Amino acid sequence: MEVPVQMDSSKPAKAVKDVVEAAAEKVAGVLTPDVPGAPGSAPPTVEEPTTPHDPLPPKAEQGAPETRTPTGAKTGAPTTANGQQGAFLTTSQGARLRDTDHSLKAGPRGPILLQDHHFREKITHFDHERIPERVVHARGAGAHGLFTAYGTAEKVTKAGFLKKGRETEVFVRFSTVLGSRGSADTVRDTRGFATKFYTDEGTFDLVANNMPVFFIQDAIKFPDIIHAAKPHPDREIPQAQSAHDTFWDFVSLHTEAQHHTMWNMSDRGIPRSYRTMEGFGVHTFRLVNAAGETVLVKFHWKPKLGVHSLTWEEAQLLGGIDPDFHRRDLYDAIEAGAYPEWELGIQVFPDTPEETFAGIDLLDPTKIVPEELAPVQPIGRLTLNRTPTNFFAETEQVAFHLGHLPPGIDVTNDPLLQGRLFSYVDTQLTRLGGPNFSQIPINRPHAPVNDMLRDGFHQHAVHAGVAPYRPNSLDGGNPFPAGDDENAFVDVPVTVAEAPKVRANPVSFDDHYSQVRLFWLSMSPVEKEHIIRAYTFELGKCYHQAIKERQLQSLANIDPVLCAEIATGLGLPAPQPTVPLADVPPSPALSQVGREWPSDGRMVGIVVDPDADLDGVGQVRRAVFAAGMVPLLIAPHGGLVGDLPVQRTFATGRSVEFDVLLLAGASAPAPDAIPAREATAGAADSAAVDPRVLLMVEECWRHAKAIGAWGGGVTVLERAGVAGTPGVVTGDSGAEVFTAVQRLLAAHRVWERFPASVA
Ligand code: HDE
Numbered sequence: 088m089e090v091p092v093q094m095d096s097s098k099p100a101k102a103v104k105d106v107v108e109a110a111a112e113k114v115a116g117v118l119t120p121d122v123p124g125a126p127g128s129a130p131p132t133v134e135e136p137t138t139p140h141d142p143l144p145p146k147a148e149q150g151a152p153e154t155r156t157p158t159g160a161k162t163g164a165p166t167t168a169n170g171q172q173g174a175f176l177t178t179s180q181g182a183r184l185r186d187t188d189h190s191l192k193a194g195p196r197g198p199i200l201l202q203d204h205h206f207r208e209k210i211t212h213f214d215h216e217r218i219p220e221r222v223v224h225a226r227g228a229g230a231h232g233l234f235t236a237y238g239t240a241e242k243v244t245k246a247g248f249l250k251k252g253r254e255t256e257v258f259v260r261f262s263t264v265l266g267s268r269g270s271a272d273t274v275r276d277t278r279g280f281a282t283k284f285y286t287d288e289g290t291f292d293l294v295a296n297n298m299p300v301f302f303i304q305d306a307i308k309f310p311d312i313i314h315a316a317k318p319h320p321d322r323e324i325p326q327a328q329s330a331h332d333t334f335w336d337f338v339s340l341h342t343e344a345q346h347h348t349m350w351n352m353s354d355r356g357i358p359r360s361y362r363t364m365e366g367f368g369v370h371t372f373r374l375v376n377a378a379g380e381t382v383l384v385k386f387h388w389k390p391k392l393g394v395h396s397l398t399w400e401e402a403q404l405l406g407g408i409d410p411d412f413h414r415r416d417l418y419d420a421i422e423a424g425a426y427p428e429w430e431l432g433i434q435v436f437p438d439t440p441e442e443t444f445a446g447i448d449l450l451d452p453t454k455i456v457p458e459e460l461a462p463v464q465p466i467g468r469l470t471l472n473r474t475p476t477n478f479f480a481e482t483e484q485v486a487f488h489l490g491h492l493p494p495g496i497d498v499t500n501d502p503l504l505q506g507r508l509f510s511y512v513d514t515q516l517t518r519l520g521g522p523n524f525s526q527i528p529i530n531r532p533h534a535p536v537n538d539m540l541r542d543g544f545h546q547h548a549v550h551a552g553v554a555p556y557r558p559n560s561l562d563g564g565n566p567f568p569a570g571d572d573e574n575a576f577v578d579v580p581v582t583v584a585e586a587p588k589v590r591a592n593p594v595s596f597d598d599h600y601s602q603v604r605l606f607w608l609s610m611s612p613v614e615k616e617h618i619i620r621a622y623t624f625e626l627g628k629c630y631h632q633a634i635k636e637r638q639l640q641s642l643a644n645i646d647p648v649l650c651a652e653i654a655t656g657l658g659l660p661a662p663q664p665t666v667p668l669a670d671v672p673p674s675p676a677l678s679q680v681g682r683e684w685p686s687d688g689r690m691v692g693i694v695v696d697p698d699a700d701l702d703g704v705g706q707v708r709r710a711v712f713a714a715g716m717v718p719l720l721i722a723p724h725g726g727l728v729g730d731l732p733v734q735r736t737f738a739t740g741r742s743v744e745f746d747v748l749l750l751a752g753a754s755a756p757a758p759d760a761i762p763a764r765e766a767t768a769g770a771a772d773s774a775a776v777d778p779r780v781l782l783m784v785e786e787c788w789r790h791a792k793a794i795g796a797w798g799g800g801v802t803v804l805e806r807a808g809v810a811g812t813p814g815v816v817t818g819d820s821g822a823e824v825f826t827a828v829q830r831l832l833a834a835h836r837v838w839e840r841f842p843a844s845v846a
Pocket residue numbers: 221222223224227260261262278279280281294295296301305306307309367368369370485486487503504506507510511512514515
């Protein structure tokens with residue numbers, strides 16, 4: 088069927104309606120499978136369905152927690168068994184209902200009767216649908232996956248799930264720290280990266296962040312940093328950001344926070360995607376092997392796609408245009424089959440009584456060990472391949488805890504880690520309403536549970552036996568402690584040096600600047616410039632000059648150029664350092680620029696208009712899919728252009744959704760365009776380009792994204808004034824242009840477009 092595409096600008100509404108109606112039949116069934124993101128597993132009908140049928144299956148890429156009993160046994164039931172059953176509406180007790188739209192009243196105009204048990208059940212349950220959001224990391228998104236061990240850690244740990252070839256189910260929850268549940272994804276913040284490994288020897292939770300250091304060295308200060316960073320208590324603003332006085336008041340007074348603060352001000356604070364973040368366990372952990380030998384380790388997640396960030400302007404625009412950007416990106420990538428992948432690695436250090444490596448205190452969570460000194464050794468691969476079936480049941484109810492450790496992995500005396508061992512269970516008691524949160528489906532272990540813990544709110548288990556105590560004879564002595572050869576978790580008997588009870592830190596914790604300088608010196612010029620701009624923006628948003636001056640003092644102690652640039656932006660003098668500048672070699676591994684990575688799951692915006700080379704566009708679209716990326720067609724109207732389904736219109740599309748922009752057509756102003764300046768000035772312009780397309784080009788250019796054009800698209804580049812500049816390619820065909828931009832995409836951005844002003 089040929090689709091008439093006429094854009095009669097005098098009757099835009101009618102023209103669009105005609106196109107939509109003509110295309111409607113053709114669109115059904117074409118749009119849904121093309122690009123990820125469609126809600127539901129079947130396209131809806133226009134008419135309200137009237138025939139009862141069983142619930143639709145989940146979407147193909149969706150998974151749910153494996154069906155286990157509350158005590159860890161496999162049930163064999165399908166994962167859909169925890170979902171709603173049957174074709175008919177029922178009460179919560181399974182009685183079928185005839186009507187759920189009218190409350191039971193004393194006559195059509197009368198009051199509601201107290202008798203209406205269905206009304207009361209429905210409303211009461213609704214009234215209690217919300218649970219407290221997490222006190223930190225409230226905003227997050229989770230996915231299921233698989234961890235496959237390489238076996239390279241076998242020498243240092245007896246953990247069974249790290250034995251060669253072992254596959255372990257996992258659930259990962261990514262998060263921001265500061266914002267409320269409904270806050271935007273792309274704010275400047277640290278990201279959580281928490282992984283639950285359902286190992287057959289007990290669950291292992293690696294509760295990590297995308298930054299390797301933390302603001303504080305002792306857990307007792309966690310409420311202080313969080314109270315300072317969260318919105319001000321009087322007006323409850325600003326939401327989900329650190330650009331405010333209380334945050335900078337705290338970090339400038341509390342200089343051990345300076346290292347983490349610089350990570351936040353760097354591009355790491357605004358990741359492009361969860362898929363392009365590193366993860367760090369932060370603390371040093373202790374591994375123990377079958378012979379009882381121990382090593383100290385730091386855990387690292389390395390993303391297959393490289394570490395890649397947004398620009399600050401992209402992050403801000405996305406906060407309004409698509410506050411769910413990271414969540415959508417994660418789920419769309421999985422749905423498109425571009426499964427996010429990371430390698431788990433460890434830095435290994437000898438377990439010496441000093442617990443230091445190369446002079447770095449391994450118990451200080453404000454310090455890293457540069458990879459150049461201790462390489463990250465890969466021990467397994469994580470693949471996220473299923474999205475949750477139900478956000479609340481899985482992402483919201485998942486409960487992580489650092490004390491969820493299998494035999495072979497143990498903790499150290501890092502005072503931050505020690506405090507976390509208390510906090511995570513404690514917080515779940517309130518958040519998940521009682522002590523039985525490990526029985527919620529997403530938290531159920533995949534190992535037999537025999538814990539003698541009993542009763543409590545929401546007890547799902549039906550325990551048999553009469554003697555949940557030890558020792559007993561009434562249950563035949565069950566359950567028994569596991570012997571040395573029965574794979575028990577044994578706390579490593581580390582010697583604790585005799586010492587007075589004190590509220591104090593080791594002296595080595597007092598160096599607050601040398602590693603911040605190390606991070607700064609490791610950045611490429613463009614990354615340094617981003618850091619300068621981030622500090623200048625954040626401090627510029629503070630009201631009080633005293634706080635800015637205090638923070639400038641810390642910056643002077645890190646680097647004079649950094650301090651001077653920010654001081655200039657703030658209109659304040661740059662102070663002199665009060666400590667000698669550390670003489671530290673840079674760690675090139677900390678920079679995210681200068682290498683090339685695969686581009687799976689990246690978004691390719693393709694601007695088309697009805698006069699574009701649609702055959703060429705079709706070929707490029709197929710090539711984009713074949714390259715494991717997702718093409719989004721952007722056209723003057725929705726529906727179809729030729730045979731091709733449109734995903735964005737000039738009105739709904741915005742550059743920040745794409746990693747690269749291709750222009751296949753000349754893109755004359757669409758009927759719903761707010762006229763360009765030339766038109767309002769009365770000058771007829773036959774070569775006019777839709778102003779929203781021009782804006783897309785300008786933004787992509789400013790954000791150092793590759794741009795390609797062929798055919799009529801080349802004139803758009805010329806109108807935008809970017810033709811011939813770095814990273815802007817043209818060619819005779821779409822295929823040729825796409826090949827060229829693919830190469831540019833491997834470096835993430837066209838970095839040379841902005842020569843940085845700092846060396
Ligand atoms: Fe957390 N942290 N944290 N944290 N944290 C929580 O636990 C806490 C710290 C991290 O997706 C809470 O279940 C203390 C470092 C992640 O569900 C709470 C201290 C690192 C998540 C808590 C820290 C993290 C949390 C809030 C200082 C990186 C989200 C809700 C000693 C290594 C997990 C909850 C999810 C969540 C306490 C510091 C990572 C209150 C006391 C360091 C990824 O228990």
